[in-house]
Amino acid sequence: MKLLSMNAEIITIGDEILIGQIVDSNSAFIANQLNEAGIKVKRIFSISDNKEDIIHAINNAFTDCDLVLITGGLGPTNDDITKHTLAEYFNSKLVRNPEVLAHIEDLLGRRGVQIIERNIQQADLPDNCRIINNIYGTAAGMWFEKNNKILVSMPGVQYEMREMMTNYIIPTLIKEHNLPVILHKTVLTYGLPESVMAEKIKNWENQLPEDIKLAYLPSPGILKLRLSAYGNNLQFLSNLVNKTLMGLQKIIPDNIFGYDNDRLEQLIGGLLQKNKTTCATAESCTGGRIAELITAVPGASRYFKGSVVAYSNDVKTSVLNVNQQHLEKFGAVSKEVVIEMAEGVKHLLLTDYAIATSGIAGPDGGTQEKPVGTVWIAVASPGATIAQKFQMGEHRGRNIEKSAIAALFMLWKTLQA
Numbered sequence: 001m002k003l004l005s006m007n008a009e010i011i012t013i014g015d016e017i018l019i020g021q022i023v024d025s026n027s028a029f030i031a032n033q034l035n036e037a038g039i040k041v042k043r044i045f046s047i048s049d050n051k052e053d054i055i056h057a058i059n060n061a062f063t064d065c066d067l068v069l070i071t072g073g074l075g076p077t078n079d080d081i082t083k084h085t086l087a088e089y090f091n092s093k094l095v096r097n098p099e100v101l102a103h104i105e106d107l108l109g110r111r112g113v114q115i116i117e118r119n120i121q122q123a124d125l126p127d128n129c130r131i132i133n134n135i136y137g138t139a140a141g142m143w144f145e146k147n148n149k150i151l152v153s154m155p156g157v158q159y160e161m162r163e164m165m166t167n168y169i170i171p172t173l174i175k176e177h178n179l180p181v182i183l184h185k186t187v188l189t190y191g192l193p194e195s196v197m198a199e200k201i202k203n204w205e206n207q208l209p210e211d212i213k214l215a216y217l218p219s220p221g222i223l224k225l226r227l228s229a230y231g232n233n234l235q236f237l238s239n240l241v242n243k244t245l246m247g248l249q250k251i252i253p254d255n256i257f258g259y260d261n262d263r264l265e266q267l268i269g270g271l272l273q274k275n276k277t278t279c280a281t282a283e284s285c286t287g288g289r290i291a292e293l294i295t296a297v298p299g300a301s302r303y304f305k306g307s308v309v310a311y312s313n314d315v316k317t318s319v320l321n322v323n324q325q326h327l328e329k330f331g332a333v334s335k336e337v338v339i340e341m342a343e344g345v346k347h348l349l350l351t352d353y354a355i356a357t358s359g360i361a362g363p364d365g366g367t368q369e370k371p372v373g374t375v376w377i378a379v380a381s382p383g384a385t386i387a388q389k390f391q392m393g394e395h396r397g398r399n400i401e402k403s404a405i406a407a408l409f410m411l412w413k414t415l416q417a
Contacts, residue, residue, distance in 0.1 A: 009061040013072035038179035072156035074139035076118035092126035188258040221405030264408040272303035277352035282345035285359035320344030342380035
């Protein structure tokens with residue numbers, strides 16, 4: 001079968017998803033893999049471990065999709081009915097597969113697990129499907145084809161599913177089908193909310209080539225602009241996207257800090273290493289979130305010395321040498337105090353750069369003069385210390401995240417100077 005285009009639906013099976021017990025992260029991974037392969041995902045659907053629901057979902061998916069990918073329902077317990085339902089749907093019978101059985105026996109044997117009949121029955125598979133080996137588990141994947149449609153069933157265990165997608169399913173789809181090219185380019189921006197950005201770039205957006213679509217992807221502190229190009233010629237689309245990007249870069253040069261999978265903390269780490277410099281943080285309202293982001297980057301110990309979470313004023317004065325009179329006169333959430341915090345931790349940990357935050361994260365603690373969401377951020381460098389006031393909003397979690405991103409952006413801009 002050769003297709004010039006392919007639409008897909010992802011179906012996740014499991015009551016634990018429907019009741020909110022677990023988050024469906026499988027669909028996000030599968031959708032990303034399909035998109036990169038040139039396959040458009042039309043829908044993502046979650047259903048219960050119920051035969052009628054499974055059959056209804058498959059029939060509905062096949063009305064306008066060429067490919068259906070299912071995760072879940074392949075375990076050894078009574079509520080795992082997906083395999084039996086698929087065997088009935090595709091008019092097949094279950095046959096014990098000796099290779100799968102040998103794998104199960106070897107896998108469980110190495111783990112010191114006693115093999116019971118339920119484990120053995122996992123080697124009983126439909127006789128008209130391709131079997132997808134599961135190197136990490138006991139539930140094999142199944143690939144069915146009928147009426148020029150494809151259905152692939154995978155276990156719900158994430159690392160088992162990922163291995164099948166990466167090493168068999170995606171390569172097989174690419175090999176056996178003439179798929180179109182889908183090219184994504186994501187522009188990472190800071191400093192302009194979605195509505196302001198849309199107004200600022202509206203003329204550029206209105207003149208986008210018909211092969212390119214734009215999506216706004218907002219998150220706390222960062223707005224992503226994703227360009228998606230569709231066609232059959234990768235080189236042509238790549239050149240078209242790059243040319244289109246040049247126009248955007250001229251409009252918002254000060255707001256773009258990276259592309260695709262770039263992260264501020266990684267970019268900062270690269271600059272600090274390049275210049276053989278170090279940094280530290282003094283955090284009040286962010287409670288160590290900035291340090292957490294920085295140290296999530298492998299190798300951060302080369303340039304990050306440490307953090308002081310100065311949540312109380314006593315720590316600000318005794319550890320960071322903040323002036324008590326400034327605390328009393330200006331308050332903890334002030335330009336004067338946050339500058340002294342940044343300079344204090346820079347001196348204490350002997351670094352070249354330092355970030356400091358002090359604010360009212362909420363939901364209470366605000367005043368008319370300093371409402372919830374008021375945050376002061378300072379960055380100390382070898383030459384000077386700068387400070388900036390922000391009004392983040394009312395939601396505590398978002399305030400913390402937005403403050404951390406704002407602080408990193410300020411440091412990044414300082415390092416760029």
